[in-house]
Amino acid sequence: MVLQKLTFLLILINSLLIAEDSLVFIIRVDDIQSRNTTTLPRSINDFQNAVEARGGKVTWAVIPHRLIETQNYNGILSGDLRRSVARGHEICMHGYNHICTRCGASGHEMFCSATNTHFTLAEQLAILDSGLKVLRDTLGVVPKSFVPPAHVADTTTWAALAARNFPWLSSTGVRKEFIYSGLYNLPPHNEYTWQMTQSVYTSKLNQALSDIKTNGLSDGYFCLLLHDPFMRAGYENGLVITWTAALMDSLNAYFGGRIKYMTLSEAGEYFRDGSATGVNETEEIANLPVLEQNYPNPFNSSTVIRYTVSGNRNSSALLRTSRKSETRITIKVYDLLGREVATLADEEKTAGNYQAEFSADRYDLSSGIYICRMQAGDFLTARKMLYIH
Numbered sequence: 001m002v003l004q005k006l007t008f009l010l011i012l013i014n015s016l017l018i019a020e021d022s023l024v025f026i027i028r029v030d031d032i033q034s035r036n037t038t039t040l041p042r043s044i045n046d047f048q049n050a051v052e053a054r055g056g057k058v059t060w061a062v063i064p065h066r067l068i069e070t071q072n073y074n075g076i077l078s079g080d081l082r083r084s085v086a087r088g089h090e091i092c093m094h095g096y097n098h099i100c101t102r103c104g105a106s107g108h109e110m111f112c113s114a115t116n117t118h119f120t121l122a123e124q125l126a127i128l129d130s131g132l133k134v135l136r137d138t139l140g141v142v143p144k145s146f147v148p149p150a151h152v153a154d155t156t157t158w159a160a161l162a163a164r165n166f167p168w169l170s171s172t173g174v175r176k177e178f179i180y181s182g183l184y185n186l187p188p189h190n191e192y193t194w195q196m197t198q199s200v201y202t203s204k205l206n207q208a209l210s211d212i213k214t215n216g217l218s219d220g221y222f223c224l225l226l227h228d229p230f231m232r233a234g235y236e237n238g239l240v241i242t243w244t245a246a247l248m249d250s251l252n253a254y255f256g257g258r259i260k261y262m263t264l265s266e267a268g269e270y271f272r273d274g275s276a277t278g279v280n281e282t283e284e285i286a287n288l289p290v291l292e293q294n295y296p297n298p299f300n301s302s303t304v305i306r307y308t309v310s311g312n313r314n315s316s317a318l319l320r321t322s323r324k325s326e327t328r329i330t331i332k333v334y335d336l337l338g339r340e341v342a343t344l345a346d347e348e349k350t351a352g353n354y355q356a357e358f359s360a361d362r363y364d365l366s367s368g369i370y371i372c373r374m375q376a377g378d379f380l381t382a383r384k385m386l387y388i389h
């Protein structure tokens, strides 16, 4: 029993160390440029300089139509964006003009949230084509990544993006995975700096750091979301620029060389190709059991854990497995001291996708991190879950 516990603790420590091996960090700034002309200057440079000085890269989610509107006729913004691309930052397309042709409201345009109606594929393709033309004409850029207007993307949007050869989407409400043929999604995690004021500066900084160390590490990446015009030097004396710089200084001190700053497209390629090892492991990965991050996370009553069982395997014959055979699956939840809290699954399963629910309110648990551990044959993997009571 003691030996079992020791072995488990070693496995637990090992899995935490592996999870903490490295973190991909993406900085996505939406609504370049917003219609806000009171917060000046309308410039991306101060923010970009602060991020660059700390080794970071920015993914600018550009509203194409803004580049051809009066306030940007002088070409200053398009010049800045062209130079930004040359320095390794990325232009991501963010709709076309943020004006809905169904209801006339601004802020959404490919799915009408006022009438709750989808735009047709032809309509969405027309919006994409208008945006692509402006980006090509003003910046000489063909964007690879897309942020849906109002952050709402339906399956028709996915089909339209795939038809225009976009490989990367950054959409909330969908996981980090292929969501459509050829289209891979990397959702943003959180935004801390919307209309930020000095009074919440420190608390937001601490929240972001713990969020990144918990959810970022369990997801393998963290996508920090910001919005124009709050990242401009003219907003609250450059408060958001200072805040982002302080956050990156803390992250660099904590992770050292284990943090990898990437644009959305770079991160997409990194995860899609499994290029962490420089080897294409796609086939092997496809045959390994998968324990996904629980959703929601953090959670306060119950949470769902999805997992995939591959064919019965042993490490020497990974690819010669039969999909029909069964694998013994156990999924258990432990606290940080290695004490078993719940058994969510313990049975023979054939290859396929499954899900288990963890109802924390059935147990008398305190708030904190719990470990969900899956054993599938000789394969062992674990995820951290954050319970907030």
Ligand SMILES: [Zn+2]
Pocket (backbone or CB within 6 Å): 030, 031, 094, 149, 150
């Ligand atoms: Zn937007």
Ligand SMILES: [Zn+2]
Pocket (backbone or CB within 6 Å): 100, 101, 102, 103, 104, 105, 108, 111, 112, 113, 114, 115
């Ligand atoms: Zn609308």
